Structures are given as C-alpha cells and as structure tokens.
Amino acid sequence: MCTPMNNLRSPLQHRSRTKLLYLFIFYLTLSAQAVLASPPITVGIYNNKPTIFVDESGRPAGIFIDILEEIASKEHWEITYRSGYYNDLLNQLKDGEIDILPAVPYSKQQEKFFDFNNTTVLASWAELYTSEGSEIGSLPGLKDKIIGVKAGDIHFEALKDTLKKLNIKCRFFETDAYVTTFAMLRAKIIDIAAVNRLYGENNKLSYSVKGTSILFNPIEMRYALAKGTQQNISQAMDRYISKFKADKSSIYYRTMNKWLNVDSKTPAPSGLLLSFYAALALTLFLSATLILFRLQVRNRTTELQRANKELIDQVSERHKAEETLQMFARVIEASSDAIAIINSNNKHIFTNISYQSIVTPLKKPLEGTSIIDFLGEDFYNLELKEGVNRCLSGETLQIQTRPRPGHNNDFYWNLTLSPYYSDANKLEGYVMNIQDVTEQVELQNRLKNSQKMEAIGMLAGGVAHDLNNILSGLVSYPDMLLIDRGPEDPMTTPLQTIKKAGERAATIVQDLLTLARRGVGHQVVTNFNTIIREFLISPEHRSITKPVMGVEYIISLDNELSNIKGSTVHLSKILMNFFTNGVEAMLEGGVLTISTKAITLKEEYAGYEIIPPGQFATLTVSDTGIGMSTGEINRVFEPFYTSKVMGRSGTGLGMAVVWGTIKDHDGYINIKSKPGKGTSFTAYFPVTNEPIREQTKSPLHDFLGNKERILIVDDLEEQRVLTHSILESLNYQPETASSGLEAIEKCKNTNYALLVLDMIMPGEYDGLAAFEIIKATNPQQKAIIVSGFSETSRVKQAQAIGAGAYLKKPYTVDLLATTIYNELQDHS
Template sequence: MNDKPNEVSVAIRYSRLRVSLNPLTLAFSGSHKSLEQPFREAYFDNSLDHLRRCKLYAILFFGIFGILDALVFPELIYPLWFIRYALVCPVFLLGLVFSYTAAYRRVWQAANAFYIMVTGFAYVAMVVIIPPPESYFYGVGTIFCIFFGYTFIHARFVTATVAGLLVFAGYQAAMFLLMETTGSIQLIFGAHFLGINLLGMLICYSIETQERRSFFLTTLLEKEKHRTEAANQNLEKRVEERTATLQRINRDLHKEVQERKQAEQKVLTSHNQLESVMDSIDNHIHVSDIDTRVILMANRHMKETYGEDIVGKKCHEAIFDRDTICAGCRNRQLLDENGQPGPSCTWEEKNPTNNRWYLNYARAIVWEDQRIVQLRVATDITAMKEMESRLQRAQKMEAIGTLAGGVAHDLNNILSGLVGYPELLLMDTPEKSESRLLLETIKKSGERAAAIVQDLLTLARRGVAISEVTDLNRVVRDYLDSPEMANLKSIHPLVSIQSNLSTTAFNVMGSPLHLEKTVMNLVTNAAEAMPEGGDIILTTQNRYVDRPIQGFETIPEGEYVLLKVTDTGTGISKTDLERIFEPFYTNKKMGRSGTGLGMAVVWGTMKDHNGYIDAHSTQGQGTEFELYFPITRQDVALEIEAQPLESYRGTGESVLVVDDIKEQRDLAAFMLKRLGYRVETVASGKEAVVFLQRQPMDILVLDMILEPGMDGLETYRRILAFSPGQKAVIASGFSESERVQEAQRLGAGAYIKKPYRMEQIGLALRQQLDEKPVSKLPSGDSIDE
C-alpha cells in the first residue's frame, strides 16, 4: 500500500513534448507518422464551419470596399468592380458552395492556396490599374490578403507559404514590368513585402506546430484515459470479488441484527407511509381514544383547520370548542356488546365553530398499544349542500312554473272573453249610457286578471319578450311617477324613496312592463319591511365583472347594468333569504301581500332577461338586492303612437281563424267581422288543411298550440305545400318561441299575444295583407303531406 501523499498533476509544457515532425512540411514523421491522417481529418472537421464563415467575411469585406473605389476612382469604377464583383466574389461564393460537397475534403488546402492567390492577384491588378501614388495604398490589400491566408483560414504552413510567395512574386513582377516606379520604391516595397511574407510564414509555422502538438497531446491523453479506465475496471473487479468474500463472511455473523433492523425499518416505513397517505388526503382525519377522547393522531388538513396543537387535546374541545362531551357522541355505537370494534357509523353534521357541513365516517380500531380507538374521516360537503339547496330551489321553481304556465294558458283563454267582448260592446254603447260603466268595469277587471296571468307566465318563464332595447333609468323613473308609487307612499308615509341613477348607464334588452313590475315588487317589499319608516334607495350603474361573483347565485364574468334596491328595514333572516324567491312563500300575514308571487316574479323576470340576482341582508339593519342585467349598446327605439281604427279596417278580405278553443274562435271571428273581414273558423290544424284545399283564403289567424294533433307550425308547413305564399299571422298565449320564429321564417307575419285586442289583431292583419305575396319556404325544407 502506498503511504505517500497524492501528487498534484500539472499541465505538460509543449517544450517537453517529444513529437517527430518534418521540419519543412511539419507532417508527422518517424514513430508518429501514423498520426498524420487522423490529424488532417480532425483539422478539417474542426475548421469547416470556420472556413465557411471566412468565405462570407471575405465576400462581405471585399464587396464593401467597392464603395471606396466608387468614391476615390469613379473613372476606374468599371474595371475595379469587374475585378471585385465578377472575379473575386464569385470565386469565394463558388468555394462556399463547393465546401458542402464530399470532394472538398480532399482539396481544401489547395483551395485555400487558390483563394489567397485569387485575392492577392486581384489586389495586384488593382494596383496596376490605379495610377501612383494612390496605387501604393491598394498594396495594403495585398498585405491584408497575405496575413488573412497565413492566420485566419487555417491554411497549412506549406500551402500558405507557396501561395504567399507567389503573390509576392506577382506583385514584384507587376512593379518591375507594368508600373513606372523607381528602383528605390521597388526595393523598399520588395523588402517590406518579403519581410511581411516571412513574418506570416513564421506565424503560420508556429500555429500549425502548436496545433500538431495539441493533437499529439490529446492523443496521449486519450491513450492514458483508456489505460486508466482499464485499470479502474480491473480494480473494481477485484474490489467486487473482495467485497463478495467479506459479505459472505459477515452474512452469518450479522444475520440476526439484520433481521431485527429490517423489522424496525418496516415498522418505520409503514408509519411514514401511513402519515404520508393521511396528509395527502384533503379530508379531516384523526384518531382519538374511545374512552378519554384524546386525539392521538391528526393529518395535515386537520391541523391546518384546527391548529397544529390539536394532538393531545380532547376532540370535543379541539373540534367543536366545547367543554363537555358532545350530546350526539357516537363512540359507544362503534363497539359491539363485548366492547370490541363493531360496525362503522356515517352521519352528516354542521360544525358551529366554522359553519361548515361535514360527512363523517367513524370506525373503532385496535391501536398499536392494543387499546381501542376511534378513526374518523370528515369530508367537507358544504359546497355540495349549497348545490343541493340551489338544485332543489331550481326544481321547485321549475315544477311550480310548469304548473303556473298551464294554469295561465287556460286562464288566458277564459279571460279573452272578459277583455275582448266588453271592448266590442263598448263600440256600440253610447258615451252616457249606464251600461258603459258596467262594461268598462268588466273590461278593467279582465285586464287586471290578465296582469295576474302575466305574473304566472313570468313565473313559468313563458311570457316575457326581451327583444326590446330598454333604458333601465327610464323604467325606474316611470315607476317613481306612476299611480302605484303614489298609492304606496300613501300607505307608507314614513318611508322615503330616493334614486341615484347613473347618467352613463347602458341600455338592456328587455320588457319595460316586466322590468317596471320587478322594480315595483322590490320597492313594495322594502316598504313593507319598514313599518316605522326608513329609506329606500334605487341605484343604477355600469358594472364590469372580471371574475365570477359567488353570491346568492354565481354571477359570471361580463358587462352588466346593475340595479340596486337598498332599504333600512328590519332585514331578512338567512333562512328566509334562501327561500324568498319561492312562489307563494311569505312570512307576512295572509291578505296583506297580494298574490305571494312578487319575489317569484322578480326571479322569473331576471331569468327571462338572462340576468342574475345577489341579495344581502342583516337583521335590524336592512336589505340590499342587486340585479345584474347584460348590457346592450343598441339605442332605444322611438315609441309608436296608437293607430286610428280606420287605419286597420278590412276591405272584405277572407280570414280563416284556426283555434282549438271555441270561445277564442268566436271572439276572434266577432272582432274581425266588426273590422270588415269575411271570417271562417276551424278547430284544428287538420280541419284547416282540408278547408284550404277546398276553399282558398286571403289570410290565416293561426294559433300555435292546437290540441290534439298538429300544432300551428306543422299546420302552416302542410298548407304551404299546396298553397305557397299563403299569408298568416301567429297567435299564442305564450311567449314568442322558436317554433313561432320558424313559422315566421317560412312566411308568417306578426305574432299576436293573447288575449285578443282589436287594435293588435287588426294591425297585424293589415300589415301582412298589404305586403306583396312572397314565398319564404327555403330550398331544401321538406313538407309532409
């Protein structure tokens, strides 16, 4: 074994390297002759990219100096540029292309010599062309060319020397034969150029010598590396053999110790894995003594929620902040009749310390010290409970809405007579007749009942047309100036109602009638919540939501007009606030709050307007409702004045009324006859098809909902099959549905909303009849007979 300290290796000096080189050509010789070919291959590979860049540099610089030619010798520009751009630059460009061929490897040194001579003789030619003394300065280019060849392009000593001497000889010959120079100038230039050549040769000789010594040294290092690796492999093999022997010897001596360590390691690993698994679960997991209720273990999520010092505390103290055992403790339910671990328990409960809902799973297990403990896993289900509540609310609203929609449809048909027939009778009743007051009372009662039906349709989300551009500020102002507002102030004189309306608020797409009803319901509710008086503030403003708002409902990103109704009343409890938009839900005395549909109508109107509601309330301090309406950048349309009766009278045109309700058919027929039309009626789509095949009519009044059989859209399709261009207007007690729009796309005219009114149906018929008959059945639509 060598006890000497390690010696620090130092770099080997080139002067100490013993390498055999030919003194003239610098080729490897003697015992190192075999290195010549590998050196040339390596020298070429290392020089190739550099040579290509050198050619680009030569083209660049040689080309740029052509600008100097044009500035100094404009009369000689053509011969000078011919030398630069027609001879030298193409040679280098071709050389650059040639460098990408396989043949270049064999002749690259000869090519280097050729480039030196081409460039050098080019400068000699320019020296000859340019008159002295300026021509002497172009001789500098020859010096530049010679040094470029000796140093920059990796030319070997022999190659560069031959090329450099030829350029020198050519320059001297040109001075002697072609240029008018004195002997002194020739001597001076010749001596300097010869000295520069010799200096370049020495530099090139030194560079190539160093390159070859470096290559020789690298080769030696590679050989030593291989020897070292072989020695290391041999040593490693011997060490492995010795190690194997020692292991065989120690195996028997330490077998018992190893088995014990393995057992301890398994226990430790199992414990660490258990902690890692528990900490990776985002549920509350803890283990507590089933008798003392002291927490023995808790995972990371549990500690983050209840504190790092939870271990060692009793579970009712750490989790529920109680001094006594929880009344519903299930510890004993986890044991069987013998006091051993029994079935598991699962239950939901709300933690009063953080108001979160948890789904708990508990089971009794035997701990490592053989005592019985409780393992509990608590999953936070607060979001799921809130989602369930919203889903139940939505399902309840949908079910009641469906019921309300059906009731509203039937009521619409019944109310048509209460609204339509008094209107017809009033046309024949003198102004001073006592019967006129009775008829107007009946008509107004029918209209009020129709307004309630509209509330039901709003609740069912089947009665709001939101295609009108509406100014929300105007809706608020119209309500504040309305008789309903005056009546509310008379009932609640201590309530102050103020408005703070933004002058820059955008318009919204909606129904002014339903929006005003929404404002009225919110203000009425607020006034009723302030029996001792208070303030109600109506505010509008533009609001950009750049991230979803998690409020009473989730408000997505977007641009909205915000309508805010704030009061200083008694407030709403959290339980009531969650149910406030349910139909018929109220905590007021029966008979004092209308139909009980007010807030449900607000909810339905907002859904029809693609809007969102957020509500906040603090008992004893007041309530705030925020209504988010999507904005529109369209302008509000101008109001249309009422038309005189003569503008929509008929002139004897034939009308077919298609409606499955007899009262509706009779009412429509009576109105149309009074307007001057010839009227026929049928009770179904099938009857309408048969009737029109037998007797053409000028126009149809077509109910969209026909029972049983075909609805209005299908009926119109079948009629168009044999009567293209048939004119029609669409009637329905519901909103303008997709099927209504499809019928209009096929050629139907205006949409009439029931119950029928004289002006409404008269204008719709007149507008459609006055249009030129054009079939709008698109190509490709199929109509079944």
C-alpha cells in the same frame, strides 16, 4: 585603535530594519487575504436522486453536487449546505437566505425570481408512473384518476395546464417530495405519480412502480442563484461547465457515468489475485479449526445465529415501520382534510395542520384536550354522540352537518368516523376526518330548487293556457262593446269594470306563465333608468308608499347605463316587487335605495348564483329593514312562500315571478342580507348596442280593413265567435275553421288574405303542422299566430317558414286590429 560606536550600530540597525520590513509585508499579505477571502456560499440540497440528494452517510451527493464541488475546489470557494424540501428551498432562494439551488428547471417564469447560469447542465423531462398491475397508455386514461405531484414542481404546472386544455378532469394530490409521491403510489393511495424521469428511472425498482409511455414537458436543469447577487459565481460556473463538457475525461462525464450507470467495465485491482489466495488460505485454516471444535460449539453457534437473525430482522422491520410511519405522517400532514385521532375518552391523541387551522377559538396545543371542548357540548350531544358510540362499537359512518357557531358555521362538513385500533388489535378510539363539502351541498341545493321551480312552472303553464282562453271573453267583448259608446253611456262604466277585472285576472295568469319560464312575449330595446322614472310617478308607487311613514328614498341612477332588450311590463314588475318587499320590511322606517350601474365582469362572480364574465346593466334595490336568515334566502323565490301574512300583500308569487322574468331575460340575481341589517337585491341584465325606438299610438279607425278575407283557425268555439265578431267590426270578411285539418281543406278552395292561427289545437294538425301544409301549396300565404300559452319553439318554427307576429290571448281589440293591419301592410 578604537572603532567608533556609530560605525558598529549601522550594520545592526540595518538588519533590524530589514526584519521589521519583512514582518510588515507578511502582515499586509495576511490582512489582504483576510479582506479578499470570499464569504461561504450557502447551497440548498433536497432529495432528487441522482441529480441531487443526501447519501446514507449524510453527505450531499449527485451530479450537480459533484460538478459544483469540483468548481469550488478550483475557485477556492467555501460551501455550506442547507437541506430541506424543494418548495421551501425555492422560497429561501427567493428571499436570499441561500445563494444557490442546484438542479432547478429553467423557464422564463422562473427567471423572473432567480438568476440561472447560462450553460445547461442536464436536459430531462417528466414521466408518468403507475403501480404494478396498472396500465395507462394515453392522456385520456387519466380521467377521474388521482395523480400524485410534487408541490411547486414545474412538471405539475405543465401537466395541469395540458389536462385543462384537453378537458380531462382528474384530482391532483400534492406532496412534499418525489419520495413521498412514489411511497404513496406503492401504497396505492394515488393512481399515478408524475415525477422527473431521472428520479423515476433511478428509484422505480425500490418502490415497485413502473414507467408509462407518457413523457411530457422537456426541461433544461441548471443552477439557480439568488436574484442579482451572484453574477461572478454564475460566470465562473458557465466557464467551467463549458470546459468540462469539451473534455471527455472531466468531472462532468465521470459523474454522469457514476450516477446514470453509463460507466464501462472497470479493470480489477492489481492486488486482487493475491488477496484472493490469502483469503483462501485463511479460510482453509479456519475451516479446519472449526471442524475440530464443531461438535462442541454446534448448539451454541445455532443459538447465536438464530438470535443474530432475529435481531437483524427486528432492526429491519423497525426500519421499515419507521419509514412507513414517516411516509403516512407526511401524507396526513399534506392532506387538505382535517384529520384527528381521538381516544375512547374523547381526548385528542393526534391532529394534523388542517384540523388545527379550523380551531379558531383555541390557541393552545390540542393534544390531550377534549373534542367536546373543541366542538361544544350541545353540538357533540346533538350531532356526534350517537355516531361516536356506534364507532366505538366498531362501525364506520358518515355525518353531514354544519360547525357550531364561531367555527366557520357558513360551511358544511362531512364527518367520517372510523374505529382506531392498537397494534394488539384493541379498539382504543376513533379517527375523525372532516371534509369541507360546502360547494357540493350548495350545488345540490341549487339543483333541487331548479327542479322544483321547473315542476311548478310546468303545472302553472298548463293552467295558464286554459285560463287565458277563458279570459278572452272577459277582456275582448267589453272592449268591442265600448267601441261605439261614449262616457255618458250608462253601460260604459260596467263594461270598463268587467274589462279591468279580466285584465287583472290576465295579469295573475301572466305571473303563472312567467313561473313556467314562458311568460316573456315581445321584447324591445329599453333602459332601466326610464323604467325607474316611470315607476316613480305611477299609481302603483303611490299605493305602495302611502301607508308607510318614516322611510327615506334615495335614487342613484348611472347616466352611462347601457340599454337592454326585454319586456318593459315584466321588467317593471321586477322593480315593483323589489320595491314592495323593501318598503314592507321597514314598517318602522328606514332607508330604501334604488340604483343602477354599468358593470363589466372580467371573471366569474360567485354570489347567490354564478354570474359569468360580461357586460351588464344592473338594478339594485336595498333597504335597512329586518333582513333575512339563510333559510329565508334559500326559499325566497319559491312560489307562494312569504314571511308576511298571505293575501295581505299580494299572491305570494312576486319573487317567484322575479326569478322567472330574470331568467327569461338571460339575467342573473344576487342577494345580500343579514337579520336586522337589511337586504339588497341586485339583478344583472346583458346589455345591447341597439338604440331605443320611439313608439306612437294611432286611433283605431286608422287600422280598419278593406273587406279582406281572413280565416280564423281555433278549436274553441267561443274564441272563434269572439274573433269573428271583432274582425267584422273592423271591416274584414272573416271565416272560421275548428281544426288544422279543416283549415287545410278550406285553403285548397279559397284564397285568404290572412290566417289567424291558434298554435295549440288537438288532433293530428296543430297550428304549425297545418301551416306547413298550407305553405307547401300556397307559398305566399300570410298568417299571424295566437295562443293562450306563451311563445314556444313551435311558434318560432312557424315564423321561420313565413308566419308573422305572435299575439297572446287574451288580446284587446286595439292590439288585434294593429297586428292584422301591420301584417297585411308589411307583406303586401
């Protein structure tokens, strides 16, 4: 009986289908694993033993690595490591080039750029280390020291902020890693090293450095992760780290004991004793053998030992030399100074990054190129040739110069040339160290200019005092004689001419007083827009612009300009001098712009001088004329300095007066100018919230006296006679005293309604001293102060104890009359 074919196929077909099903399920499993497998995690590693470092075999090691690898093994993470410098790795983490950077100090600032796991792995702080033989016991001891720090280190920022708050000035030297910092401390290139205490305590003996009692900036060290990409990894880390901390036998405590030397005694291996006996037996056997052959091989053995020792010593010395070279190479590369080694043929052997960065015209490598090509033959012959020849004779010297055109020639360089010797002590070339000393040179120049202006000012002030006394007669006598004369009187015109000549002379004297920084008298609230509008319709403006053709004038005034406090006469002179210089710089035509603007500086502005933060009203006068060179800008405020023909356009005091006036108003100035491109002067004045008060002038007969008794105190007879005549004409009863002592005696016997008191008098009692004694016996005594000098601290002291207005010689009859009248009325 035959079995049907259909029945035979069914079991076979069933088994085949089952196999195919199993194969399909296995394939899906493999595919799922491939799909679900996580990509490798890239971890940054840098040298900060014992928290994280690369060991001698080239493997990552340290506390954070041990914990991370334990977690990775449990989570089946694949980890790849990328080594580098800490600062570089932080930037790579920020850019997402790596996924995790272990042992990063946690801070709110850091959290802006990175994610952190929540559980702190290790708490630490920073410590200051010194070389053996040095002692630092407190933060004030850091003054003027060189402190080595790791670039980008959170401890560096904390130390810098602390010292800034304490006003402790020192110099920071940034390095690439803690190892470089300690190496520089050992070499005494720096005085102090600021490092993480875990690193310091584990490495201080290797570098022969010691810790101090100064600890600062406690931190929490965690794992930093690329921002917003590794939340699952962070959560897993926190889960495992919390679990490890709860288990005393976990990897957390094992790695702490391992790297922080907390481990207790470890029992000896069980087979140690057996190994010892075996080794002992072998040693006895070998010793016996060696004794038999000792005489035959003694010499050969000694030679081999010597050769072996020499080889070991050579390897050790070479290793140390390589480490030293690497250390100094890192130091030189990190230096902000431009450093180059140049052979005796003036060819570059080595250059650091700073040196290469200043070679703007050259795009090819510098090694092998000539320094003459780099700096220019003219510059080399003029500035360096002699110094290089002396250096190649063994001398070290310094040269201060400026780069040749095209090489940052707005800067000043300090070049140090030192002989360069080979290992055989043969002089092979020289080392050039270029420092940028622009800031120091500019500060020195400003100090010299300030001292020069002060000396000239003192001389000018003394001369001005005497001249003002002399000019009183030229101004006041004509003024007094003109009181009762009409325009038709034949003496009116001559007297007015004499008075105007005296006033012009007084104006020049006023300029001298301004140079002495003692020229600004009575100050009122004013606005520069008003001063400009009055100047534009003045005779002075017409006389300046009349002889010049082809100049376009642009006026741009800020309607929101704040008021300032000052002397309108002096402020007008600033505008007139700026305007005159601008017009005379454009004899062939151009554009002159006068503008005002309200400015708020939120931080220091470094221009011609340093301008502090604050609110200012500014005046700017710009021209498109011939401009000024750097040398002319440096001398523009010197008295009697001018680039024009002396005497043709004033006295040569104009810009010096501008400088003194601006300083007397607590203001600042900035200059922008280039030859052929024009010049711009900007004056900055501090603003005031006080309103402007309107002033009116009344006729002289409104200020006549009522036979009040007035004592005139002055050491100059001419001045006493003049003032006596004026007061008599003003209906007062004047008396005179030639000294402070005479005034004291007269006041004992007579009550005076007012003293007209000269402040500067010879003898024991000047104006202030005499007034102090008079006030002691008569507290109600009134006085006004007159002087050929400007307002001084002694004037202010006299006003503080009761003296009234200050009046500067030479004064007019109107001014003396109104001052005395107002003083008597205000104190009646």
